[in-house]
Amino acid sequence: MDLGLKGKKAIVCAASKGLGRACAIALAREGVDLVITARTASELEATAAEIRALTGAKVIAVAGDITTEEGRAAALAACPEPDILVNNAGGPPRGDFRDWDRDMWIKAVDANMLTPIFLIKSVVDGMIARKFGRIVNITSGSVKSPIPELGMSNGARAGLTGFVAGLARQVAKHNVVINNILPGPFLTDRLRGGFQEAARASNRPVDELVQERAKGSPAGRVGDPAEFGDACAFLCSAKISFIVGQNLLLDGGAFNSSMS
Numbered sequence: 001m002d003l004g005l006k007g008k009k010a011i012v013c014a015a016s017k018g019l020g021r022a023c024a025i026a027l028a029r030e031g032v033d034l035v036i037t038a039r040t041a042s043e044l045e046a047t048a049a050e051i052r053a054l055t056g057a058k059v060i061a062v063a064g065d066i067t068t069e070e071g072r073a074a075a076l077a078a079c080p081e082p083d084i085l086v087n088n089a090g091g092p093p094r095g096d097f098r099d100w101d102r103d104m105w106i107k108a109v110d111a112n113m114l115t116p117i118f119l120i121k122s123v124v125d126g127m128i129a130r131k132f133g134r135i136v137n138i139t140s141g142s143v144k145s146p147i148p149e150l151g152m153s154n155g156a157r158a159g160l161t162g163f164v165a166g167l168a169r170q171v172a173k174h175n176v177v178i179n180n181i182l183p184g185p186f187l188t189d190r191l192r193g194g195f196q197e198a199a200r201a202s203n204r205p206v207d208e209l210v211q212e213r214a215k216g217s218p219a220g221r222v223g224d225p226a227e228f229g230d231a232c233a234f235l236c237s238a239k240i241s242f243i244v245g246q247n248l249l250l251d252g253g254a255f256n257s258s259m260s
């Protein structure tokens with residue numbers, strides 16, 4: 001299916017690695033020009049070069065912390081009128097909520113709730129005026145099925161989900177659609193890091209833990225970031241303007257429910 005995205009412009013946040021990178025590649029394959037961001041300039045430049053080589057798309061790398069006003073301003077300066085915005089940032093740390101002080105909470109809410117909200121605020125009126133906009137927020141399966149040790153993620157992302165649910169319904173009539181994708185386990189550096197920590201703590205090989213996690217999933221595997229990217233490109237398609245304010249859970253069926 002032609003997604004109808006040729007010549008569109010996208011900002012993909014936090015995209016040098018993992019899920020953001022996969023979204024950027026999938027959009028570039030559809031002919032979208034990209035601005036990608038991440039904090040580590042060298043890795044971001046390498047990813048930009050890789051995507052140009054893979055797809056021939058125009059890719060501008062804007063190094064910066066997307067959770068800061070400067071980081072967001074730099075991304076928007078490189079692409080002031082995006083047709084597509086993919087919101088993403090690193091996730092908060094694991095732990096026990098008794099150890100989290102106000103500063104840690106504010107950081108988590110900044111990164112995983114307020115950063116996407118302020119980016120949406122910056123671009124949504126232009127999208128309305130141009131009668132086209134696609135916004136995808138990368139959240140987490142933890143919004144639907146909370147992960148106890150990721151309490152800051154559960155909380156901050158649930159706040160974003162609530163806000164988006166309302167806004168998506170205010171802007172849909174202008175062909176501006178906002179949806180969220182909720183990743184289950186996808187084998188990125190972040191997930192690998194989690195497995196490595198657990199392997200050290202339990203004195204077991206990382207591969208064994210990955211296999212164990214895979215067996216617990218109805219799909220019998222963990223997710224490949226590339227398939228996450230494809231789902232993101234689909235939700236950015238010109239053809240999906242009736243899919244509004246949805247939370248698409250990509251977890252291989254792990255969330256056990258008759259209806260999602």
Ligand code: NAP
Nearest residue numbers: 014016017018019038039040066090091185186188189190
């Ligand atoms: P990842 O492999 O660690 O990649 C994170 C990417 O984001 C990197 O490019 C990183 O580059 C960039 N980044 C992090 N913080 C940033 C910031 N403040 N400003 C700009 N760029 C930033 O992580 P991932 O697995 O793709 O996860 C992406 C998001 O999905 C996270 O919020 C994570 O919690 C969530 N998630 C992931 C999974 C999973 O299974 N992978 C499951 C549920 C939820 P720099 O470090 O150079 O900035």
